[in-house]
Amino acid sequence: MAQLVIRNLSKKFHIHNKEITALDNINLSINEGTFVTIVGKSGCGKTTLLKILCGLEEKTYGEITTNCKNIGIVFQEPRLMPWLTVEENMQFSLLERNHEQKYLVEKYLKLLDLYSFKDAYPSQISGGMAQRVSLGRTLCYNPDIILMDEPLGALDAFNRRKLQKEIIDLFLREKKTIIFVTHDVEEATFLGQRIVALDQGRMIKDISNNLEYIRKINDIDFLNIKEEILNAILRDVQG
Numbered sequence: 697m698a699q700l701v702i703r704n705l706s707k708k709f710h711i712h713n714k715e716i717t718a719l720d721n722i723n724l725s726i727n728e729g730t731f732v733t734i735v736g737k738s739g740c741g742k743t744t745l746l747k748i749l750c751g752l753e754e755k756t757y758g759e760i761t762t763n764c765k766n767i768g769i770v771f772q773e774p775r776l777m778p779w780l781t782v783e784e785n786m787q788f789s790l791l792e793r794n795h796e797q798k799y800l801v802e803k804y805l806k807l808l809d810l811y812s813f814k815d816a817y818p819s820q821i822s823g824g825m826a827q828r829v830s831l832g833r834t835l836c837y838n839p840d841i842i843l844m845d846e847p848l849g850a851l852d853a854f855n856r857r858k859l860q861k862e863i864i865d866l867f868l869r870e871k872k873t874i875i876f877v878t879h880d881v882e883e884a885t886f887l888g889q890r891i892v893a894l895d896q897g898r899m900i901k902d903i904s905n906n907l908e909y910i911r912k913i914n915d916i917d918f919l920n921i922k923e924e925i926l927n928a929i930l931r932d933v934q935g
């Protein structure tokens with residue numbers, strides 16, 4: 697059964713007298729426990745879609761229905777509190793500090809390889825670690841759906857691949873629904889079981905990617921899927 701259904705979703709912004717269509721009639725039905733990547737070039741509406749899904753932005757038209765209680769979001773920048781330690785940052789979203797919650801924080805500190813840095817402050821850890829803390833903070837909130845807005849965009853290639861693999865491990869372990877936004881077609885193909893491409897607010901491609909994790913970026917099947925997405929986006933650019 698679909699956990700999240702988006703029907704005829706549109707979003708228009710107005711700047712002075714100019715109307716910008718950020719999202720144009722998006723229809724998407726996402727099943728529980730699916731890893732979806734949303735890919736497209738800058739300005740195609742990816743962030744607007746995530747913001748509407750988590751209530752940070754109002755939609756103009758359309759309907760969103762979901763049976764989930766919690767939606768969590770991980771941003772491109774870790775947005776950690778500099779005066780709190782790694783552990784305290786991870787606890788930040790918890791409403792209660794009971795035994796079960798404490799267990800969750802410990803679990804994710806260990807899973808995300810942060811345990812030995814739990815008493816460090818954000819200024820004392822690397823960018824990749826800070827992004828893992830940000831991911832851990834969202835996981836501790838125990839969301840049914842995790843939205844990720846280019847969470848690895850600021851990382852170097854090595855750390856980016858490392859974190860991609862960690863996110864896949866977490867996905868396989870926790871089976872949560874993930875909606876991951878990126879402008880990188882290779883990243884979208886590496887991560888997504890379903891890849892949705894946007895251009896100028898429109899959905900131009902929606903394909904399944906059944907390749908087994910961890911994917912090999914030079915395998916012919918991987919390259920074919922990547923090429924299909926890339927061509928759809930480029931065709932749209934060329935009109």
Ligand SMILES: Nc1ncnc2c1ncn2[C@@H]1O[C@H](COP(=O)(O)OP(=O)(O)OP(=O)(O)O)[C@@H](O)[C@H]1O
Nearest residue numbers: 709711716718737738739740741742743744745879
């Ligand atoms: N608050 C806003 N006010 C006016 N226009 C906006 C606002 N937010 C987004 N837009 C416009 O909506 C369109 C889609 O923006 P959005 O940020 O969703 O794109 P994106 O695909 O996430 O881009 P990027 O990859 O660069 O983050 C763009 O034309 C942008 O200028």
